[in-house]
Amino acid sequence: MPMRLSHRTTLRLATSFALVTAPAATTVAQSSTPSGAHWYRGNTHTHTIASDGNAPVLDVARWYKTHAYAFVVITDHELVTAVDPVNAQLAEAGKFLVLRGQEITQKVVDSAAQDGRRQAHVVAIGIGQPILPLGDNGNATGTAMEAVYARNLSAVKAAGGIAQVNHPNFRWSVREADLLNVPDSTLYEVWNGHPWVNNLGGVDEKGRVAPSAEALWDSLLSRGKVLLGVATDDAHEYQQAAFEDPLATHPGRAWIMVRADTLTAPALMSSIGRGEFYASTGVTLSDYRATRSKIELTIAPPSRPEDVRRYHTQFIGRGGKVLADVYGRAASYAIGGNEGYVRATITDSNGLQAWTQPMFVK
Ligand SMILES: [Zn+2]
Ligand SMILES: [Zn+2]
Numbered sequence: 380m381p382m383r384l385s386h387r388t389t390l391r392l393a394t395s396f397a398l399v400t401a402p403a404a405t406t407v408a409q410s411s412t413p414s415g416a417h418w419y420r421g422n423t424h425t426h427t428i429a430s431d432g433n434a435p436v437l438d439v440a441r442w443y444k445t446h447a448y449a450f451v452v453i454t455d456h457e458l459v460t461a462v463d464p465v466n467a468q469l470a471e472a473g474k475f476l477v478l479r480g481q482e483i484t485q486k487v488v489d490s491a492a493q494d495g496r497r498q499a500h501v502v503a504i505g506i507g508q509p510i511l512p513l514g515d516n517g518n519a520t521g522t523a524m525e526a527v528y529a530r531n532l533s534a535v536k537a538a539g540g541i542a543q544v545n546h547p548n549f550r551w552s553v554r555e556a557d558l559l560n561v562p563d564s565t566l567y568e569v570w571n572g573h574p575w576v577n578n579l580g581g582v583d584e585k586g587r588v589a590p591s592a593e594a595l596w597d598s599l600l601s602r603g604k605v606l607l608g609v610a611t612d613d614a615h616e617y618q619q620a621a622f623e624d625p626l627a628t629h630p631g632r633a634w635i636m637v638r639a640d641t642l643t644a645p646a647l648m649s650s651i652g653r654g655e656f657y658a659s660t661g662v663t664l665s666d667y668r669a670t671r672s673k674i675e676l677t678i679a680p681p682s683r684p685e686d687v688r689r690y691h692t693q694f695i696g697r698g699g700k701v702l703a704d705v706y707g708r709a710a711s712y713a714i715g716g717n718e719g720y721v722r723a724t725i726t727d728s729n730g731l732q733a734w735t736q737p738m739f740v741k
Contacts (some may be wrong), residue, residue, distance in 0.1 A: 420636055423566070425452065440455065449642055474641070476647075481506060483502075485517055541652055571626075596608055662731050678708040691726050
């Protein structure tokens with residue numbers, strides 16, 4: 380979906396994201412499409428006791444497996460936690476898989492920042508060896524955010540991984556200028572489930588505005604940066620009490636739905652790298668199609684008859700402009716050609732959302 384619209388890509392767009400058939404809105408780990416491909420639910424940002432999580436990797440993986448996820452990427456800080464022993468116990472063909480990853484916990488010393496430093500964390504999906512951040516304890520000095528992102532993202536690529544820019548508003552750290560040189564198809568957390576990351580942005584007492592992660596995404600897209608929006612857990616706490624504490628970092632808050640032919644690491648990595656996924660905090664799509672002239676989507680119905688939630692789809696283009704508001708479970712948008720890009724954000728009447736990837740219009 381991030382592909383630029385052209386004659387060459389139109390057919391691929393039309394078929395690659397078409398006809399998702401999910402049985403119901405109850406979130407399922409995996410569902411099939413008529414083309415034989417599948418939708419796999421997964422989380423690309425999760426911690427274990429190997430860094431600052433509070434459960435062993437086997438328990439973390441088991442939590443995801445038993446809560447309707449098809450895959451999880453383990454992303455401990457500065458460590459590539461071994462997942463082969465976990466897969467030996469929990470992996471199931473077509474049903475569940477654990478992938479390797481790491482969070483590169485980069486900070487940049489900046490005397491003008493509130494904390495004297497800014498946070499430039501990046502998740503690396505699918506790498507084999509840890510990538511250490513620059514500086515003592517990951518505190519880079521004498522360099523700019525833009526430069527450390529460039530260094531870390533190219534290190535992830537060189538290691539065969541996929542890079543994901545994390546929680547831009549954590550400690551109010553990331554600004555538009557910091558991300559102008561990130562490579563196309565970098566993942567970007569439009570929603571991070573950690574309860575202290577300020578997804579919605581804010582204004583400080585001096586009137587300085589930090590846009591929401593979604594608005595910053597639109598700013599970057601408007602400048603031609605092809606960033607792919609992901610939603611992640613960034614989970615650290617797995618005990619029952621965490622689910623009763625709104626400030627706890629429990630799993631299950633946000634995920635991506637990836638369309639792939641098979642549930643293998645190469646197939647998932649390939650689909651994620653091409654943007655064949657959408658992000659969600661609870662809205663499930665049962666169909667998504669995009670052609671040169673039109674984007675159409677259908678939202679899966681609630682699974683219980685007494686659940687009468689309503690849906691609002693906004694098609695969004697250059698400058699974050701709302702191109703169309705559509706209500707109900709079916710939404711479509713006819714592309715005019717001057718939008719710059721078109722993406723959709725779907726919000727239900729209980730606040731759950733989904734975000735599709737931008738489609739660039741030339
Ligand atoms: Zn982080
Ligand atoms: Zn994290």
